[in-house]
Amino acid sequence: MSAKRKGEDDGEALSAYRGRRDFGRTGEPRGGAADGGGPVFVVQIHDASRMHFDFRLEADGVLKSWAVPKGPSTDPHDKRLAMPTEDHPLDYRNFEGTIAEGQYGAGTVIIWDEGTWHQERGSSVAEALRKGHLSFELDGHKLHGGYALTRFRQGKGEAWLLVKRDDSHASGHGTPDPVRARSARTGRTLRQVASEE
Numbered sequence: 552m553s554a555k556r557k558g559e560d561d562g563e564a565l566s567a568y569r570g571r572r573d574f575g576r577t578g579e580p581r582g583g584a585a586d587g588g589g590p591v592f593v594v595q596i597h598d599a600s601r602m603h604f605d606f607r608l609e610a611d612g613v614l615k616s617w618a619v620p621k622g623p624s625t626d627p628h629d630k631r632l633a634m635p636t637e638d639h640p641l642d643y644r645n646f647e648g649t650i651a652e653g654q655y656g657a658g659t660v661i662i663w664d665e666g667t668w669h670q671e672r673g674s675s676v677a678e679a680l681r682k683g684h685l686s687f688e689l690d691g692h693k694l695h696g697g698y699a700l701t702r703f704r705q706g707k708g709e710a711w712l713l714v715k716r717d718d719s720h721a722s723g724h725g726t727p728d729p730v731r732a733r734s735a736r737t738g739r740t741l742r743q744v745a746s747e748e
Contacts, residue, residue, distance in 0.1 A: 564613050567637035571655040579650060580642040589667040592689060593644040594623060596729045598741045599658035604729070606633060606713065608668055608687070610676035613638040619713055622663075622726035623694055627717040629725060633700060635709055647734060649748040659745040661734040666691030686716075692735040696720030 574581050590609040597605050597618075604622035607614035617633035624631055649659045670676055671686040679685040683702035689695055697716030704710040715721055733740055739747075 564611070564638050565640055568639055571637070573654060577650050577654045578648050579646055580640055590669065591641075591644055592664075592666060592668040592691065593662060594664040594691075594694065595646070595660050596622075596663045596732055596741060597656065597658060597660050598729075598745075599650075599656050602729050604663065604726075605636070605660075607639060607644065608676070609641060609644075612641070614641060614643055615676070615680070617700070617711060617713070622729065623698070623713055623715070624725045625694070625715055625720070625722045626725045627715045627721050629715070631713040633711040633713040635711065647736065647744060649745055659741045659748075661732070661739065661741055661744055662736050663729075663732055664691045664693040664735050666694070671697065 569581065592609065593605075593607045593614070595605045595607070597603055601620070604619045605616060606619050606623060607616045609615075616636045616639050618636050619631050619633045621629075621631055644662075644665060647660055647662050650657050666689060668687050668689050670679065671688060673679045673685075676685065680700075683705075685700045686697065687699070688697055696718045697720075699714050699716065700711050701714070702709065702711045730741065734744070737744075
């Protein structure tokens with residue numbers, strides 16, 4: 552996996568992310584230097600026009616991102632739809648708050664889970680994603696053990712499946728109700744974050 556970490560010079564990698572946002576009107580990060588440590592992952596619950604979970608893995612200096620409508624599951628029988636979104640800056644892992652009305656992705660965001668991750672096999676994350684299958688291990692507050700992202704549709708409507716591996720960390724609990732779920736950092740719910748903004 553590449554150890555490359557970038558800040559403001561991310562250029563093309565973050566052009567789609569930056570092109571959709573007015574940083575004078577949103578508290579989302581523009582992109583800056585990372586704070587070190589191993590490759591990170593973050594799962595944010597986003598109460599936008601449609602409630603969903605954003606699943607992000609650090610790779611090649613950015614957060615590779617997927618919108619997961621039903622959220623990551625701890626049950627290996629659950630196959631979760633994961634729609635790729637634009638790469639996000641590494642410091643987006645720290646974003647918890649409300650994106651203002653009229654801005655792209657308007658709504659409240661909490662950090663539901665976070666931790667470190669590593670690729671299980673393969674030469675690089677970029678190559679695995681190009682081929683359409685990435686196997687990895689998560690070590691978070693809530694999610695642990697093996698997972699896989701597998702592309703099942705290419706082209707304009709590209710889509711992936713996020714599936715838990717049947718290992719010692721698997722359970723039948725699935726995913727919590729996003730409305731009642733609490734931030735891994737602050738213990739707040741979406742409603743509490745929205746009311747405090």
